[in-house]
Amino acid sequence: VEALIPEHQRDAWKKFQAKPWVSKDDFEKEVVRHVETTLARSMFNCDETAAYAAASLAFRDRLITEWNRTQQRQTFADTKRVYYLSLEFLMGRALDNAMLNVGLKNVAKEGLSELGFRIEDIINQEHDAALGNGGLGRLAACFLDSMASLNFPAWGYGLRYKYGIFKQEIVDGYQVEVPDYWLDFNPWEFPRHDIVVDVQFYGGVRKYQDDDGKNVAVWEGGEIVRAVAYDVPIPGFNTPTTNNMRLWSSKAASGEFDFQKFNSGDYESSVADQQRAETISAVLYPNDNLDRGKELRLKQQYFWVAASLYDIVRRFKKSKRAWSEFPDQIAIQLNDTHPTLAIVELQRILIDMEGLDWDEAWAIVTNTFGYTNHTVLPEALEKWSVPLFQNLLPRHLQIIYDINMFFLQSVERKFPGDRDMLARVSIIEESQPKMVRMAFLAIVGSHKVNGVAELHSDLIRTTIFKDFVKIFGPDKFTNVTNGITPRRWLHQANPRLSELIASKTGGLGFLKDLNVLNELEKFADDKEFKKEWAEIKYANKVKLAKYIKSTTGVTVNPSALFDIQVKRIHEYKRQQLNIFGVIHRYLTIKAMTAEERKKLAPRVSIFGGKAAPGYWMAKTIIHLINNVGAVVNKDPDVGDLLKVIFLEDYNVSKAEIITPASDISEHISTAGTEASGTSNMKFVLNGGLIIGTCDGANIEITREIGENNIFLFGNLAEDVEDLRHTHNYGSHTLDPDLVKVFDLIKSDAFGDAGAFGALTGSIEDHGDYYLVSDDFHSYIKTQALVDEAYKNQDEWITKTILSVARMGFFSSDRCINEYAEMIWNVEPLPVEKESGLGKEE
Ligand code: NTF
Known part of the structure; x- marks a missing residue:
């Protein structure tokens, strides 16, 4: 292809070919150049927004030369x-991700610092x-x-x-x-x-x-x-x-x-x-x-x-x-x-x-x-x-x-005379109007x-x-069981944990082959290692506590058990089960003597997630969580024993702060409804345990990490249909503890109970489709087991180390290899490593 271009032209192109920068000096030069020319600013009016822009453009230039090379390689091959x-x-x-993936984050950190900026502040300028x-x-x-x-x-x-x-x-x-x-x-x-x-x-x-x-x-x-x-x-x-x-x-x-x-x-x-x-x-x-x-x-x-x-x-x-x-x-x-x-x-x-x-x-x-x-x-x-x-x-x-006609003809050949089958599988549903x-x-x-x-x-x-x-x-x-990228969800979100793992497993290789995490098993009882491990978790909780303070004004104790449920608000994901459990805990604390209260593990219940704008019930759940927080968080009987937080505007960059800070996270969908879930994987990979139902990927997480390291509860998928049937056609009595929770809500303890009538009603009067009452007792009991387990910090930490060590399966690299082999039939096509990638470890 090159031969088509005259030699003197080729020489000129090659002489001036863009080369990706690698050193700190080159990085600074690029940043200053972008500030002064692309952005038309100077050292006197370069604020953090401009510094973010210039740093991003410097990295973008780097990416684009590699992007060009990759595309050429793929086209020729x-x-x-x-x-x-x-x-x-x-x-x-994208900026943090780009810096880490090309291995130049430390270079950028030093460069930005010499120019007068903290890298975290610059990263935080970016809009998701x-x-x-x-x-x-x-x-x-x-x-x-x-x-x-x-x-x-x-x-x-x-x-x-x-x-x-x-x-x-x-x-x-x-x-x-x-x-x-x-x-x-x-x-x-x-x-x-x-x-x-x-x-x-x-x-x-x-x-x-x-x-x-x-x-x-x-x-x-x-x-x-x-x-x-x-x-x-x-x-x-x-x-x-x-x-x-x-x-x-x-x-x-x-x-x-x-x-x-x-x-x-x-x-x-x-x-x-x-x-x-x-x-x-x-x-x-x-x-x-x-x-x-x-x-x-x-x-x-x-x-x-x-x-x-x-x-x-x-x-x-x-x-x-x-x-x-x-x-x-x-x-x-x-x-x-x-x-x-x-x-x-x-x-x-x-x-x-x-x-x-x-x-x-x-x-x-x-x-x-x-x-x-x-x-x-x-x-x-x-x-x-x-x-x-x-x-x-x-x-x-x-x-x-x-397409449908030819398909139905083939079905008819295979199952002659089966009219019901034809109606069931037809791409066109014979409804009013017809539907595709x-x-x-x-x-x-x-x-x-x-x-x-x-x-x-x-x-x-x-x-x-x-x-x-x-x-x-x-x-x-x-x-193909879902997975997550360990680059963003461990290395980027939890740099200290990533560093500790690297120091024990011989570098960052685990980020490309997550099964290397297995090597951590031998440290599960190592005192020194456990101490560092626990310190990192604590530091991540302190960071989240600061974030909670700055965004909600509520002070939470970083030594408390952080219990987190962040995901879209949906009845099938059952945030309502969680908040009813929180109210039950509140009732329990209120009924305790001072002596009894001393024995209880303090807890922070953290929620986050968006409701679809037209999903009234989901919005009602958010409202209830916030109202419960408003009451509980200022109740002097409760103090540090229970705090209820709703984090506004949950998104990817917030997940990077929240995920590394959990002790336990909740994945409590009605069995059979959550196809996989992926945040369950993120939390465990960051050294948090799970309370969950036998649903989606929770089941495979259990298989991998061992059932001693997860808190499972609730009815199984195979029983859901029968339970729903009994609700609608048999006798439906609610769990007595749940009734007490409803009674408290109805006493206007969390504001006008009328606002929550549809929510309690969906369970009391409309068949409890998501089996909240059926699973309530099992949920409460299992949360008590979590309290007990958390008191033994030594064992808890061992559980989290073993879990992380066994999470290799959930890398999205494993999934992509499965897709490539079973479905796509494609092979990797490496690009020669000529230009300098950062060699950061
Ligand atoms: C979602 N599906 C599922 O609800 C999750 O369980 C799963 O982890 C993700 O897909 C990724 O596989 C959807 O959002 C949709 F659109 F299918 F409803």
Whole structure:
């Protein structure tokens, strides 16, 4: 390729080629240069914001040279690539991550200090990239980190929302949502105005036979919206590999507003088209585990899928390979059903645009896609109304009907005469209006379907997708248990613990092979080691205590047991069970003598998490937590024995402070409802124990760390259905301790009880769907065991060390290797290590 460029030009390019800086002096030089030129400031008016900007730009320059090298390498090697399609990427902050991954954080720390700044202050200037709701979006972010760290040629494709997940404020105990405009200054993205795709909506389909008698469908009319690419470099840890996350932003295809209308004085409608187009990528839908079926959401999905597939197909076509080789070159993973339209879009491209026949195209499509299911909750399974589809994407609806017809024909051949089966598995639900079942479409259009933890994968095989297991055979369905990146969730969030582990295991190798943590087992009874281990936990708790003081005004004792539940607020995750347990504890303390109180382990109950703006019950739970805190925290009978904290605006960067500071964390969903959970893994990896139900990844965590090191309680998934049935059709008596809790709430002890009527009522009068009462006794008893265990600090610390030592399995590197082998069939493609990576240990 190089030979095409004349020699003298080549020389000039090479002579001045950008070289990544490595030394402290070079770093400072780059920072000063960016302050003085890019930002047009000077040493006299460089505040922390400007220093953050300049430091980020210095690191961005470094990343981008590696990014270029990686992309060139991947293009020339022409091997199979992975495309991870996710409507959410919950990235959090990028600067700290970039510094650690290229191994230059200490260099930057010294450099910044010489320029007059503390690195922590600079890191804290950054606004989180919060393009996700919770676990699903954060999983995508961990996967990008792992794919780059393992040198997989892999791209993420998503939407560049102008507004990420809202900011949460707590006003008088209530959640208030504030828009999250995060793009004010974002040095981590590269607008690619040269990479645009025009995406069509609405219109109609004209069908005819061409001269060869072939059926042709033309989708015409409607409107066009332009997708513009924004690229974000994703650096791997201790490797030059820097992958790409491409986010699409929408704008009007004309790029301008309507001048004719403008000139005739119709100012409002002259900008209307532009605004309509920009609305598509304006805001992230703030629902977690809930599908709302709004047209704009379907528009987002198609906009993103169409632009991404156009891009992928364009890249493939440059290789001049035969279409049949498409699945050998490309693996596309669907992060939940949100990108399922990609299946239909690829089929459309192949048959309508590229002229392949149906079967040939369909074989390519199904061999390309893999689908990950992340939930069994019925309210979260996506369905789209057929009339909505017909209007917005008429050609796609036709193709879906054809996919369904061929699929049902194959089912009929396999199970002749089984009408019920046909109705059950049809991609079209025969309701009023008819609905497209996206999960079924995703299964039919993929070669592999996976759940995200063993229990969850078993559940999908035996419940929601059981007919499909009969139809396609069991091999199509598999499990890949979720994981987390140890780079962010140990090294970055808990640097002192990471350092201690490195000192005992021979360096930072454990960050690339988390099973190395096993070596810590031999220190589980080492006095000196345990002391350092405990000191680090204490320091992390002090840090969180300071944060709590500064944000809520409440003083908490860092020696108390820190009990943390941070995650989206949802009835199935059962924060209500936790707060009822707290009220029960409050009642118990109030009834104790002074002598008895002395024996109790002091506790701080910490909550955090956002409620979807339209989820009234979740908001009620937040309100109750805050009101309980207001009463308990100032009750002199209670003192340090119990504090109740609600941390505002839980997000990734706050999780980095909160996670290392837990003694125990709560993962207490109704059995069978939490597909995996990933914060459970983060807390254990940071030396905290878990109280949890037999649900999601808790089960595998128990298998790995041993049942002596976890506090499990509650009914099992297999009993849930029967219990619900008894609630509704048998006798339903509430747990007597829970009744006392309800009585206290009803006495207006936490403000007007009317505000909590729906919450208590859902349990007393409406069937207690989430089994709060059924699990209450077991929960309270198990919390008492936690109190007892915590009193023996020596044993407690040993438990936490053993647990960390056994967490290697939960690295997202392990998951990515499993996806690569079982689903994608791709190999790593290392980039030569010529330019200087930092050698920091
Ligand atoms: C979530 N699913 C699950 O609720 C979590 O248990 C799981 O850890 C994450 O996915 C990641 O796998 C969803 O957010 C969704 F969208 F599927 F409902």
